[in-house]
Amino acid sequence: MDRGRTRVSYQRNPNFCERIGQSLIGILIGSAILIGSSVLIFWNEGRAVQTAKSLDEGLNIVVSLDNPNIVSAENHGKLVHLIGSLQTDKELHDEAYNINVHAVKLRRVVEMFQWEEHETERKYDDGNGETRVEKEYSYSQVWRSSVIVSRGFDDSFNHRNPTEMPVPSKNYAAQEVTVGQFVMSYGLKEKINNFKQLGLSDSDIHTQSRVKVHNDYFYHSDDVHRPQIGDTRVKFEYAGISGKSSLGTPDMVTIVARQIGEKLLPYKTVAGDTLELLYFGSLSPKAVFDREMVQNTMFTWGLRFVGWLLMFIGFTCLTSIVTTLVDWIPIVRDLVTMGVCLMNLSLSISLSLTIIAIGWIFYRPLLGFAILAMAATPFIMSQFRGQPARSRMD
Template sequence: MKEHTTVKSAPNAGFLERLSDTAGGMLVGFIAFCLSFYVLFTNEGRAVQTAASLDEGLSVVVSIGNIQRLDPQHEGKLVHITGVLQTSAPLFDPNYGVTLQCVKLKRQVEMYQWVEYEESKEYEEGGEKKTETRYSYNTEWKTEVVSSRHFDREIAHRNPSAMAVESFTAVASDVQVGSYYLSKGLIEKIDSFSQLSLTNMGNPQAFVIKEGNYFYHSNNPKNPEVGDLRISFWYAGASMGNSLGTVDTVSVIARQRGVELAPYKTKSGDQLELLYLGSHTSEEIFHAEHQSNSMKTWMLRGSGWFMMFVGIGLMMKIFHTLVDWFPIVRDLVNLGLKLFALCLSSSLSLLTIAAGWFFYRPLLALLLSAVAIGIIFLARSRVPSKKHQ
């Protein structure tokens, strides 16, 4: 690893310059503050709608035991099937002679390149603001081209501008489970890739060297140079007739539409088109979907609250700028502003979530509103009252 350090100096920003920067931050904060309401409010409606759709799906789904024969009485209904994957033809990479009976075959190309890392720290010295940056360079295998144009020292760490071989993914056109064909949406859900072993394969071309489970475009794979390539192959959805000795089983919940399994539209408005690797009952699949919906809901709640907290902090930063000449006062104001942003963002987030639940569960909405107002009163009670003489 190579490294070097640079130090850049700049005069301390004046009051008007800092005030101008604060004004720009206030605008960004205002946008984040407004956007947080949209994220929090719409997230609650989405969560309720998804939960209702899953409950509806579980109440009407029909589990089909014999998937080798289509039953006309299930036409248009939400069905649950479990079976092994089948594809009509193997997928093939003509450049490297790799072929496999599967749903997806991915060629992953990596190039040996320079990668720049930097660590910066700021400090004041002699009335100037200085930035010390330490740059380090290492060679690594990367799937994307790393541009060296903006490296601090490009001359000794120059990367090629493009790869001679591109990555790609081949997808089977027809995928079946028993007598049923999977829709494109269901095929897209088969995305659990495993690396293909190249043990029984030789060198596909004279200038390509096989080492382990990789094909190398290199004079010496054990000591590669910048610009060398290595290619690996990955597959998803091993189907019947493959050379691996194993076949993937999937469980699908979708609407029977002729010979195809297609999306099922619920009364709540969502579309159900579910696929899980392995053998699962319909109850297990819907339980997993409920858990996924709950996790997504809490992640968006946390994101909305954080956006609101940051937005309020940026909008209030002008008060910190006005007193940043006085260290003790500045620290106290900074702490007070953070506590204010924490209390206000928590209260407004709960109120927004309560508003989203008002049409679905009014009692829960009122409870959340009471907690939000309680946070404000609790914060005010901590503020000491002035003594009147």
């Protein structure tokens, strides 16, 4: 790690009126975030319901093929399930490094040894209406697959990177991939991404004398143990072993797609989705659709969390003016901040659950109404807790 300079600057702290102005702007921003998060959650629930319907439909109509080497005309246009090994006619070839593999995909990954800048910022309140800002810069030497632009470095003179990669990265893909007698679509080929690094030996050394092999990399360097800025290393990765190969036996895959003659194409469901599924290994139709259901559930919950987080941030922006009004009173400020935070948490959870419930009421009514009841729980509890207080006042 090479330590650079530390730069010091001072920022004037905003006064009370300026903080109020910032809070008013926050209200506008918070409103926009709330609208956006509500749209995101509602769209996500619609997508989840549609995907669930499509998967249910697919599982009910899929036809299993006992032998992928036999193409039956009676399955034309139907959603089929088949298991077989990947096959390609030709090897993938990288001419620059004389690499040949029998696989569906091959990629050349090039990395260059470069400077990388790290910035550490610290802020201190000087107590005189200003904030002291210290920015400390440091530099390390790393391997990266893309060019790190050094023109914007704080110390670009002593830490200068090349402006382009000496050797370009490159991807190769088989034109035609078959499973038995069936030809896979482009979409199915794109799902083959089980990349593994290709092992290299001294016999694979490139014709250029400066190229060396170390730890399954081609090094363009005088010394692989002490690389210099601008040195490069190259590795190769493959995916989808196919046909006779020194890499091992062909990969077995399970496919669910629409049969059109000898081609496997996307299947359009009544719900509006397309089914074009591929998994490695031998799986039953139910196992395939169960995995898709799990993926749909995980993706749905991931977007729900993002939507809720945005909604919480939106409510926080909306209520920031409340904490701004009392931030000059230490004890009151802390109590109000905690109360507002809890209120924002409750509102964001309730509103998120309400939108989620609306999306599921028509598909699964019991689940939808159960979620809606959960969303209303905080408000119902507040009503019950408020009744004894009103009774004592009476």
